[in-house]
Amino acid sequence: MPHTPHTPTSRSRGRSRRRLRIAALLASAVSVCMVAASAPPTPLGVGDRLFPHLGNPGYDVAAYDLSFTYSGSNSEPLKAVTTIDAWTTADLDRVNLDFAHGQVDSVEVDGEPAGFATAGEDLVVTPEDALDQGEWMRITVRHSSDPVYSEDREGGWVRTADGLAMANQADVAHLVFPCNDHPSDKARFTIRVTAPDGLTAVANGLPVGVERSGGATTWTYRHDHPMATELAQVSIGRSTVLRRTGPHGLPLRDVVPTEHRAALEPWLEKTPDQITWMENKVGRYPFETYGLLMADATTGFELETQTLSLFERELFTEPGYPEWYVESIMVHELAHQWFGNSVSPATWSDLWLNEGHATWYEALYAEETADKPVEARMKAAYGASDGWRAKGGPPAAPKPPTSGSKTGIFRANVYDGAALVLYALRQEIGRAAFERLERTWATRHRDDTAGTADFVRLASEISGRDLGDFLQAWLYDQKTPPMPGHPDWRPTATGQAPATAGAHGE
Numbered sequence: 053m054p055h056t057p058h059t060p061t062s063r064s065r066g067r068s069r070r071r072l073r074i075a076a077l078l079a080s081a082v083s084v085c086m087v088a089a090s091a092p093p094t095p096l097g098v099g100d101r102l103f104p105h106l107g108n109p110g111y112d113v114a115a116y117d118l119s120f121t122y123s124g125s126n127s128e129p130l131k132a133v134t135t136i137d138a139w140t141t142a143d144l145d146r147v148n149l150d151f152a153h154g155q156v157d158s159v160e161v162d163g164e165p166a167g168f169a170t171a172g173e174d175l176v177v178t179p180e181d182a183l184d185q186g187e188w189m190r191i192t193v194r195h196s197s198d199p200v201y202s203e204d205r206e207g208g209w210v211r212t213a214d215g216l217a218m219a220n221q222a223d224v225a226h227l228v229f230p231c232n233d234h235p236s237d238k239a240r241f242t243i244r245v246t247a248p249d250g251l252t253a254v255a256n257g258l259p260v261g262v263e264r265s266g267g268a269t270t271w272t273y274r275h276d277h278p279m280a281t282e283l284a285q286v287s288i289g290r291s292t293v294l295r296r297t298g299p300h301g302l303p304l305r306d307v308v309p310t311e312h313r314a315a316l317e318p319w320l321e322k323t324p325d326q327i328t329w330m331e332n333k334v335g336r337y338p339f340e341t342y343g344l345l346m347a348d349a350t351t352g353f354e355l356e357t358q359t360l361s362l363f364e365r366e367l368f369t370e371p372g373y374p375e376w377y378v379e380s381i382m383v384h385e386l387a388h389q390w391f392g393n394s395v396s397p398a399t400w401s402d403l404w405l406n407e408g409h410a411t412w413y414e415a416l417y418a419e420e421t422a423d424k425p426v427e428a429r430m431k432a433a434y435g436a437s438d439g440w441r442a443k444g445g446p447p448a449a450p451k452p453p454t455s456g457s458k459t460g461i462f463r464a465n466v467y468d469g470a471a472l473v474l475y476a477l478r479q480e481i482g483r484a485a486f487e488r489l490e491r492t493w494a495t496r497h498r499d500d501t502a503g504t505a506d507f508v509r510l511a512s513e514i515s516g517r518d519l520g521d522f523l524q525a526w527l528y529d530q531k532t533p534p535m536p537g538h539p540d541w542r543p544t545a546t547g548q549a550p551a552t553a554g555a556h557g558e
């Protein structure tokens with residue numbers, strides 16, 4: 053939704069009206085109110101089928117201002133201040149934020165001290181005065197942000213050889229900072245990091261300030277597009293920032309461990325051409341900058357953090373990976389900037405829209421630049437698809453994450469299993485309509501959220517025919533439908549996953 057500037061008038065007007073109503077209630081039913089006020093805080097959510105307690109009802113965040121102070125050791129908590137500007141969408145006596153795994157020192161609402169308590173993974177804030185629907189509120193939380201996690205609940209900070217990086221997808225941004233931790237509530241971000249001299253900090257967006265004082269430097273970054281909490285990135289390390297120019301003057305910056313700069317630089321020179329390739333497929337790159345963060349860490353995944361994708365350094369320096377494969381993974385994370393970031397999922401069940409598209413362009417790039425036919429990959433995926441659906445659910449109705457599983461909801465059914473759905477759609481409506489659909493999707497929902505029903509609707513609109521039944525079967529059936537144009541394709545008996553690049557990228 054569009055946001056209007058924070059005006060004190062609307063706030064005070066709403067507040068006094070609400071106070072009157074509460075005073076009247078208190079006068080008429082004091083005992084009832086006392087009971088209500090002492091009811092225990094409870095964790096809330098926005099009703100995501102896969103993560104019932106993620107996000108919170110009653111407000112819409114417009115902006116986050118995150119401030120981190122790093123001691124120089126990545127095993128010590130950072131000091132942090134999180135400021136949230138939000139618009140209330142309901143009357144609120146309490147405001148639930150998502151936050152777990154950190155010490156909260158104080159909370160203010162509109163500059164006044166507020167009460168706070170923990171309930172599940174929520175930080176429940178009780179402002180001095182209740183809030184009316186349609187008010188601006190500013191919540192300031194002083195807290196710690198601890199990069200050390202237990203085995204069974206890893207958080208968003210990634211400890212690298214020389215500092216920290218961030219990987220919040222899908223549901224762990226709130227283990228780093230208090231937030232409305234669901235992609236349906238995107239907001240602008242300003243991120244400030246104070247670190248000892250000798251370290252470099254980089255975050256989403258472009259730098260807006262660097263201040264040095266007393267042996268430390270404060271780096272400030274601002275991102276001028278709405279972003280989901282899961283896509284925030286903060287890199288702190290002994291890093292070098294390499295700058296270059298992309299298509300039509302797009303500023304690119306990559307972050308590499310200084311000691312590996314020479315080995316990594318040749319890979320980074322590939323980015324401008326990859327962006328041009330993607331732009332030729334789906335239209336203009338959606339943000340003000342792009343780049344790769346090559347972290348000295350073993351994560352087991354790469355991640356499309358907005359404007360600054362996170363990669364394991366070893367993907368580029370380990371000689372075992374073929375060049376075409378590494379490049380296709382680079383394109384996978386780049387494609388996410390359109391699919392998953394600029395257009396983010398309305399719910400986590402729409403994850404196939406992120407991963408299916410990123411896998412699709414990963415495969416298409418390998419076909420066009422490395423002679424790896426998409427059709428062969430899709431035939432193999434078709435063979436495995438029934439097995440993937442049995443294990444992880446149909447692409448648009450994935451099974452919930454199982455506790456203790458590192459994979460969570462990121463299973464083959466939403467990678468090659470969902471790219472297979474896009475292939476089937478292209479077979480059904482033809483290349484020209486399919487390519488028009490892809491461009492229109494990225495343009496129409498730019499800087500917004502959209503879900504599976506939106507995609508089905510647009511596919512029908514663009515192709516000029518009702519694709520509801522066709523896509524319903526491909527997206528929600530337990531069994532994979534017949535492939536248009538390939539009646540001979542069959543599920544393989546073993547249901548084995550083909551060896552594809554999809555397993556590497558998130």
Ligand SMILES: [Zn+2]
Pocket residue numbers: 384388406407410557558
């Ligand atoms: Zn991905």
